[in-house]
Amino acid sequence: MRELVYHVATSLDGFIADAAGDFSQFPQDRETLAALFDRYPETCPAHLREALGVTGAPRRFDTVVMGRRTHAPALDAGLVGGAYPHLRQVVVTHRDLPASSDVEVVGGDVRAGVADLLAEPGKDVWLCGGADLAGQLVDLVDEIQVKVNPILLGDGIPLFRGLDRPRDVHAVAVEPLPGGVMLVTYRTRPRG
Template identity: 45%
Template sequence: MRKLKYYVACTVDGFIARENGSFDFFPMEGEHFADLFDSFPETIPGHIQEALGIPAENKQFDAVLMGRKTYEVGLKVGVTNPYPSLKQYVFSHTMEASPDENIQIVSHNPVDLVKELKKETGKDIWLCGGGALAATLFSEIDEMIVKLNPVVIGAGIPLFSRALDPTNLQLADRKIYSNGFMLLHYRLQK
């Protein structure tokens, strides 16, 4: 059965973006990028893959879930199809039509859709963000892959937008880089 994996960058103080949705505070260089590009190439937006010569290969995921605000980050700069190698779902109650034929707008219960996607054959499902969607889908998240960046911002959009029941995590893998970046793989114990 496919798994839902929350693969997300965050600060040491638990934020995935500033309150306005920007994420320009994350370091944009470092030794960890080669590993991320190699292990998760499909999570690099298509126009960046092309510019950097990263093969458009789906190693981990074949579907991506985004909240409207996460999707709109690219849309504001003209990127309507951010992950062309993935089946893309955008959850929104306000978007009436998709700006791109490759984007499926979902206005109904995200949990129901994830349960259906998990039954399908294929690679795992990437929960891209944001914090509100992650909180809504928490019961369906099987693993978290946290790209922990050595930075604090004090306020912003948290990993989860609301309080959750305490849930233990099992550390499945980790890699610590000399620049302080950590890649942490957790399984949720429910």
């Protein structure tokens, strides 16, 4: 069965963006990006692939799930087809989005919609963000990969929002990346 992997950047103090949703304060070291995109080339947005020399085919993920606010920068840049047209793109929202054959919209029972995705054959599913969606899907998440950036934001959008109770996770790997970023991997349940 496919796994849901929350692969996201965060500040050292646990914020995925500032209070306004801006994540541009995170360092954008080319060596860090190269290391991350070497591991998961599919996580590089299409409009940056050529400039960053990312040519690899998807390795782990064939589907990306994100909330409307995470999808918004693509729309703001005029990318109606989304930032990841090389993946199946699923945007969770109860609002209308511009029509695109490259973006699926899931509304209503979000957990059931994502559970149905996970039951389909294919590679793992990348939960791209954001905090509200991660909070809603936390019980479906198999793995959390946090790219901890060497910056303190002090306030902002947390990694998860709206959790109704504590959950145990188990650290399985800590890997230093160029640029002072640490890739920390947690499992919510054993693999398999």
